[in-house]
Amino acid sequence: MIDTLITIADWPGVKWVILVLMFALPVASLLTWAERRQSAMIQDRLGPNRANIGNIRLWGILHFVADVIKMIGKEDFIPGNAHRGLFKLAPILALVPVLIAFCIIPFGPTIYPHALFDVISTDALQGMIIHGGVANDLTWADQITLQILTIDFGLIFYFAILTFANYGTTLAGWSSYNKLALLGGLRASSQMMSYEVTMGLSLMGLFLIMGTLEPGEIVRQQGPNPWQWGIVLQPVAFLLFFSAAIAETKRAPFDLPEGESEIVGYFVEYSGLRWGMFFLSEFIEIVFISMLITSLFFGGWQVPFLHDDGLYLFGTVTEMNHITVSLLRILSFVMKVFFFCWFQLMIRWTLPRFRPDQLMQLGWKRLLPLALLNTMVTALILLWIQ
Amino acid sequence: MDTVTQSEKTTVGRATVVTVKREPSQTTSFMMTLIRGMTVTMRHFFSNLFTKTQTETLEYPEEKIPYPERHRGLHRLMKRDDGRVRCVACMCCPTACPANCITIVPAETDDPSVEKYPAVFEIDELRCIVCGLCVEACPCDAIRMDTKLHAAPVEFRGDAIETKTSLLERGGLSHAIQAGKGSDWRESEQ
Incomplete structure (x- = not known):
């Protein structure tokens, strides 16, 4: 019975449901409300705080429910001359790649279900030792990896999948039979292609240090000490990757493909839930980027100074059992993701929008050479160390 | 900077x-x-x-800014000491009204001290531009706009017309000397 449950829990589909349907999508929906509230607070307003069910008001959190009901109720309009097939395909192409990309995110440590209440040693992975108990074969027989797909080419998989989102935006602009939507789609595709280069190259330094492209392995290698995390090893790469990632999500200051209220963008002809899919994919991308940055540069699920068998702080060791450590690590991952979601919203309401030429200059003349330089310097330092 | x-x-x-x-x-x-x-x-x-110290937003239905003293709201008709309407149907206010929203039908009374009274006094709040000229024009302090109330939203245009009854309901006593000081004001000055 328990074995069956463990097998089910370790199945990628179940983990995908837990991570995407039960965490990423709700957080993304909440972000639609959080962004409006946060922008209001930055601008000395109150923001939407009135959606309620009876007396339950919850600072207006229910606004996202109201939004969904509103979008379902809207007319699903398709322009007369639009390419109907591609028009319907585009929002799916914008949304689905992000949902697939979640597969590479390590959202928690490996859990050994038979050793939940034991204290697992730091050397557990090598020596398989348990403090004050006897480890038998059963202890390590089953394990649940809190990562949907552990694939060696994880980050390359992400970049490959991400390209499909590019198709989504471009096709949305093209199939709408609208000049302005087409121009918006072109802006979006040029922007996303330019910044994908920087995005990939900025991670090269990290790849050289870690020697792997598998995010789970990168998180494990960063370890519980914050000075071994990616942000310390590769601070420039973090800045480059973060900038490029915001450009990829097409949000301010890089929101010139669509720019919500001011610029006619690629989804100008969309309405109702199809528009909602574009809108939601933007926020899911925020969650995804937060998860990726957390995993690559901020130790993923690692809690500072928390080893497998307890907290190593000021020379003393506080022993903790496996389940406490695992829950703390998942909580740490969630907190870091929330922080970066918040930080991305903060940036969106701080910086003014770039002009297209400034955008291209920043992408090709600043970020790309910096990424190349970062890769080269990292390689030279590694060579010198060896 | x-x-x-x-x-x-x-x-x-x-x-x-x-x-x-x-x-x-x-x-x-x-x-x-x-x-x-x-x-x-x-x-x-x-x-x-x-804290909410910097927040400018006022949560309107719950919080309201008090109106200034001279705010012009819905009209009201004032009453004499005996409860009758102060208005003498002199037609000053419909004359002054730039929006022509006041309708008065004068009628005579049996009381010798009151020459005329308004049998009908109606104000169309949809036409009213809330300029306050009727209040300025009134020689009897019969009409006032100091209620600080807004015209209520209505479903039919006819509902926006304030009748003499509703105007009097909001009205209060006014102790101003009716029609100034009367025809014998020269004697009373001495």
């Missing part, structure tokens, strides 16, 4: 070209300006997150 540090003017033909020299931080790196901007937004965000 002064971002424009210097500007140069050169003349090209008839045109004057102004070259603005900006801070190096603005042209070479976004980081300094980014941090500067983030401090501003963070300061506002956190101060508004924990």
Whole structure:
């Protein structure tokens, strides 16, 4: 019975449901409300705080429910001359790649279900030792990896999948039979292609240090000490990757493909839930980027100074059992993701929008050479160390 | 913060070209300006997150700004000491009204001290422009706009017409001397 449950829990589909349907999508929906509230607070307003069910008001959190009901109720309009097939395909192409990309995110440590209440040693992975108990074969027989797909080419998989989102935006602009939507789609595709280069190259330094492209392995290698995390090893790469990632999500200051209220963008002809899919994919991308940055540069699920068998702080060791450590690590991952979601919203309401030429200059003349330089310097330092 | 540090003017033909020299931080790196901007937004965000001192928004139905003393709201008709309407149907207010929203049908009374009274006194609040000229024009302090009430939204246009009954319901006693001091004011002055 328990074995069956463990097998089910370790199945990628179940983990995908837990991570995407039960965490990423709700957080993304909440972000639609959080962004409006946060922008209001930055601008000395109150923001939407009135959606309620009876007396339950919850600072207006229910606004996202109201939004969904509103979008379902809207007319699903398709322009007369639009390419109907591609028009319907585009929002799916914008949304689905992000949902697939979640597969590479390590959202928690490996859990050994038979050793939940034991204290697992730091050397557990090598020596398989348990403090004050006897480890038998059963202890390590089953394990649940809190990562949907552990694939060696994880980050390359992400970049490959991400390209499909590019198709989504471009096709949305093209199939709408609208000049302005087409121009918006072109802006979006040029922007996303330019910044994908920087995005990939900025991670090269990290790849050289870690020697792997598998995010789970990168998180494990960063370890519980914050000075071994990616942000310390590769601070420039973090800045480059973060900038490029915001450009990829097409949000301010890089929101010139669509720019919500001011610029006619690629989804100008969309309405109702199809528009909602574009809108939601933007926020899911925020969650995804937060998860990726957390995993690559901020130790993923690692809690500072928390080893497998307890907290190593000021020379003393506080022993903790496996389940406490695992829950703390998942909580740490969630907190870091929330922080970066918040930080991305903060940036969106701080910086003014770039002009297209400034955008291209920043992408090709600043970020790309910096990424190349970062890769080269990292390689030279590694060579010198060896 | 002064971002424009210097500007140069050169003349090209008839045109004057102004070259603005900006801070190096603005042209070479976004980081300094980014941090500067983030401090501003963070300061506002956190101060508004924990306290509401900077928030300008008023939660309207629950919180209201008190109206000023001379606010002009819905009309009301004042009453005499015995409860009858003060209005003498002199037709000053419909004459002064620029929107022609006041309808008065005068009628005679049996009381010798009251020459006329309004049998019908109606104000169309949809036509009213809330200028207050009727109040200025009234010699009897019969009509006032000091209720601080708004015209209620109505479903049918007819419902927006205030009748004499509803105007009197809001009205109160007025102790002003009716029609000024009367025809014998010269004697009373002495």
